[in-house]
Amino acid sequence: MRDLRPYVKTALTIAGSDSGGGAGVEADLKTFSAFGVHGLVAVTAVTAQNTNSIIAVHEVPPEVVVKQIEAVAEDIGVDAAKTGMLSNAEIVRAVARTLKRYDFPLVVDPVMVSKTGVTLLTEGAIGVLVDELFPRATLVTPNRFEAEKLSGMTIRTLEDARRAARAIAEETGAEGVIIKGGHIEGGDAVDVLYYQGHFREYRAPRVEGCTHGTGCSFSAAITANLAKGLSLEEAISLAKEFITLGIVTGHRIGHGHCPVNPIAWLEIPAEKWRVYEALKKAVREFERMNPVALIPEVGANFVYALPKPYARDKKDVAGVKGRIVRYGRSVKAVGPVEFGASDHLARAVLRFMDFHPEVRSALNLRYSEGLVEKAEKVGLVVSFYDRREEPPEVKAREGATIPWGIETAIRRAGRRPDLIYHLGDWGKEPMAIIFGETPQDVLRKLSLLLK
Ligand SMILES: Cc1ncc(COP(=O)(O)OP(=O)(O)O)c(N)n1
Numbered sequence: 001m002r003d004l005r006p007y008v009k010t011a012l013t014i015a016g017s018d019s020g021g022g023a024g025v026e027a028d029l030k031t032f033s034a035f036g037v038h039g040l041v042a043v044t045a046v047t048a049q050n051t052n053s054i055i056a057v058h059e060v061p062p063e064v065v066v067k068q069i070e071a072v073a074e075d076i077g078v079d080a081a082k083t084g085m086l087s088n089a090e091i092v093r094a095v096a097r098t099l100k101r102y103d104f105p106l107v108v109d110p111v112m113v114s115k116t117g118v119t120l121l122t123e124g125a126i127g128v129l130v131d132e133l134f135p136r137a138t139l140v141t142p143n144r145f146e147a148e149k150l151s152g153m154t155i156r157t158l159e160d161a162r163r164a165a166r167a168i169a170e171e172t173g174a175e176g177v178i179i180k181g182g183h184i185e186g187g188d189a190v191d192v193l194y195y196q197g198h199f200r201e202y203r204a205p206r207v208e209g210c211t212h213g214t215g216c217s218f219s220a221a222i223t224a225n226l227a228k229g230l231s232l233e234e235a236i237s238l239a240k241e242f243i244t245l246g247i248v249t250g251h252r253i254g255h256g257h258c259p260v261n262p263i264a265w266l267e268i269p270a271e272k273w274r275v276y277e278a279l280k281k282a283v284r285e286f287e288r289m290n291p292v293a294l295i296p297e298v299g300a301n302f303v304y305a306l307p308k309p310y311a312r313d314k315k316d317v318a319g320v321k322g323r324i325v326r327y328g329r330s331v332k333a334v335g336p337v338e339f340g341a342s343d344h345l346a347r348a349v350l351r352f353m354d355f356h357p358e359v360r361s362a363l364n365l366r367y368s369e370g371l372v373e374k375a376e377k378v379g380l381v382v383s384f385y386d387r388r389e390e391p392p393e394v395k396a397r398e399g400a401t402i403p404w405g406i407e408t409a410i411r412r413a414g415r416r417p418d419l420i421y422h423l424g425d426w427g428k429e430p431m432a433i434i435f436g437e438t439p440q441d442v443l444r445k446l447s448l449l450l451k
Pocket residue numbers: 015016017018023024025047049084085111113114115116120211212213214215216217
């Protein structure tokens with residue numbers, strides 16, 4: 001007999017499909033998965049869509065939308081649901097009637113017009129949405145323009161948003177209304193919630209990035225967390241953090257509005273673990289190889305960065321805390337592998353990744369003529385930079401020398417270097433850096449040098 005009290009929670013999206021995979025049920029399912037919730041779907045419309053426009057829409061008959069909801073609710077069970085693009089009045093009415101038979105939490109994203117300017121809900125359906133679906137909603141999630149339409153008010157400030165949120169909740173019977181701050185001016189993006197007679201603000205820095213599908217993913221994140229049993233306010237807090245990360249890490253695909261990245265929430269911690277484990281293992285192996293003569297006076301570091309687009313600054317690069325030093329006759333890592341533990345080498349690998357994103361690992365070694373000759377002899381691609389050629393404006397900028405040097409050496413080589421060196425300067429030790437796709441790849445190149 002199957003356990004009928006499964007540990008996994010379920011969330012249902014009743015929304016349109018986006019063939020570009022950025023919004024609609026595609027965004028919702030990715031978001032549900034990112035929060036470890038099993039996603040269920042009732043498709044309302046199929047859109048032929050990309051990052052530039054919506055080319056065609058095929059609406060699903062209302063009775064088929066209802067059958068999809070019933071099919072999953074009656075067999076699998078629904079812990080929370082959301083609605084997105086509902087397209088026309090008949091679908092809205094059928095969905096509202098069906099949802100009245102169930103008591104799971106419901107998030108209504110009143111999607112009206114796409115970012116590309118295409119109508120996703122007919123004008124005549126807006127009244128039906130407000131009269132028949134809003135009273136069933138735990139939360140309604142309009143953006144500024146949708147809130148203006150629903151409240152008949154002009155929204156410019158947070159105070160306007162507060163008044164509008166309260167008016168929409170009181171006039172429609174929705175339990176909560178959150179007006180998203182993406183289109184409201186201000187340094188931060190502030191969402192205003194009105195819920196059970198109280199206001200609350202959710203604040204995050206206004207970030208640059210990819211915004212197609214943000215409304216869908218935000219409401220799906222709230223739904224997933226309601227399904228997991230979080231309070232509405234906790235669910236919104238997490239969703240806000242999640243959507244900010246998704247915008248900054250969005251994949252720059254297509255020629256128009258690039259899609260938000262719901263998977264960053266899951267992929268960054270997973271990649272962090274892989275990077276950490278691989279580097280820890282490689283540092284142990286490096287200690288065993290014990291290349292005492294190759295440790296510079298300032299010590300060595302060994303780094304491994306998260307993949308793009310997640311490697312943005314030194315916090316996203318793992319290295320050895322306190323560096324790797326000569327200790328008597330052996331090579332020893334001073335501290336543990338940690339993210340943010342490297343400064344110089346992290347800057348070097350991040351710049352390298354701007355040219356060759358697959359090269360995510362590096363190790364610095366004591367420079368010698370013999371080392372460079374050996375590298376060339378074993379077939380490694382070698383390049384260099386000369387700190388005396390550094391332009392004054394680069395010299396004047398704190399931390400700019402290494403990125404400039406790496407770029408100079410890559411351009412000089414005209415192909416992907418394996419080793420970059422410089423001959424030092426006043427008070428600066430000459431240095432060689434081996435680059436590779438992984439720490440193991442770096443060690444492979446090192447072992448060619450040690451042969
Ligand atoms: C099928 C489908 N559903 C919803 C949308 C809206 O997405 P978008 O235009 O990116 O706007 P936001 O609601 O995310 O702000 C869509 N385009 N397609």
